[in-house]
Each structure stands twice: as structure tokens, then as C-alpha cells.
Amino acid sequence: MFLADVVGTVVSPVQIRALDGRKLLIVRPVKPDGTPTAKTRIAVDTVQAGVGDRVLVLDEGNGGRQILGDPKAPVKTLVVGVVDYVEGAQGLAYDARARSSRP
């Protein structure tokens, strides 16, 4: 799993059955301080996350299919948590409660 920022949404009217009714988010993997670390990807939302949230992303098929309850779903990237705060050695590295408003 990795930390990521939700930077956008995807509207996909035609897609495989396993994704019907699922919300897709554009997520950018980040370090706790917010620096991007890897390629931007698309994740299936399972926790009602939104743009501006820092989230926990699972990028592994077996676990993903367990969460979706569909052993045949061709899906591997899922948003599985909304991060409240990240604690580092120097105190809080990220704190959602400190954000004044959602962008």
C-alpha cells in the first residue's frame, strides 16, 4: 500500500462489468510531505474519498479482488482508506485536520 493524493476523477460510461457503479479517482503517489513519488494512476474508490484527500492505496490484485468480493475482477488499484494523519519521527508529517478547507 502507499500514500497518495486524490487529484481528480474519471467518468467512464463504457467499461468492464466488474467496475459498474464504481467511482474512479486519479491518484498521485506521494511521500508523507506531499512530494510525488511515482506515476499517477487510477484507483477504484471503496471509502467515499474525494479530490484533495490524502488516501491509502492498495495496488495488488488479490487483495483488491477480496475487497470487491469478485474473484474474476480485472482490477488491482483501490483506494482503501482516507488518511487522518501521518506521524513521523519529527511529529506529524501530515494532518488532514489542519487543512482549512477542501480545494
Add this chain to the structure above:
Amino acid sequence: MYLARVTGRLVATHKYEGLEGVPLQLIQPLDEHGNAMGAQLVACAAVSSGPGDLVHFVDGREAALACPKSFVPVDAAIIGFVEQAVANGVRLGGSR
């Protein structure tokens, strides 16, 4: 799973059994600004799409699950046609 733009079509008559009739397309992965991200690759099209279309695709073993037969050596599959993607408040176009 990643965003991508379909850039072309590829024809291969002689391919691994079980992949007959599965269209192959060249795609360019895109970042959240709609810029090219990495090299172009070939993906199986599990949903119909053509050159210029904005799509999303899955990589790795999961890609084979999107094909009609799932025991196939496929590591990338287009699994959705994107009508609209919005990132950082900017709309990335759909079909082009």
C-alpha cells in the same frame, strides 16, 4: 490502472491460443496533466475503443482477467472508455 490515449492498432494473426478475436491496440499512458508518461505499449481491448480515444487500462496479471479467456499471457488490457477526466480542476478531453 492508468489513463491512456489510444494511438494505433496492431494486427497479429499468429498469437497465443485463446486470444483469437481480441483486438490489440497501441496506447500512450498519460499523467494527470494529460502528458505522455513512459513508453507506448500494446494492450488488449476488453472494451471497444479506437485511435484518439481516452481510456483506462490495467497492467499486470489482472489484465488477463479482462480477456474472454483468462489463462492468457496478457499484461495490459483496456478496461474502460473515458468520457471525461478532471484533474486539479482541469478537464482532460475525452475522445480526440
Add this chain to the structure above:
Amino acid sequence: MLIGKVVGSVVATRKDEKLEGRKLLVVQVHNHENKPTEQYVVAADSVQAGIGDMVLYATGSSARQTHATENRPVDAVVMAVVDSWDLGGANVYEKWSGR
């Protein structure tokens, strides 16, 4: 999958026993414009490809999803012989034209 050209084959007498009898091909990766890159992979064959063929190869655990590679220590497999491809409507490669 990536496009490549079969430029050779590998023979190794001492190898994991699960690789015995498998044909291993040296594939030079080509980009979408059919320009050869400096990247080479060794891939198992599942479609009887030969030297000079333009092929598609799959990597990772997907490469083990053929009868020739199932449960074997293989991370790349040639899974199609390319006939042609085009980019934005313009033909880039055509097998029969010998380009």
C-alpha cells in the same frame, strides 16, 4: 505488451530443471515507431516465433499464463507474431513488405 524483434536464441545447458526444453529467444525491444532501442530481453517462446520475426512479449506473472511457461521461472514470454501496426491511421510496420 511491448513490441520487439527476435534477434537470437539462448542455449544454456546448466539451468533450472523447469526451464529444460523451453526455447529462449533474445528480443530487441522496438518502440512504437519501430525504432530499435538499446533494451534486450530474454523471453520464453509460446508461439513458435523465429529469428527476424517482429513479436509481442508479455512480462511479469502474466508471462507464466501459458502452457509452455506455467509454474516455471519465466518472467517474459513471446505471445504473438506481429503482422502490422499503424499509428493514427498511418502504417508503421507491415510484415509482408519486409520493412
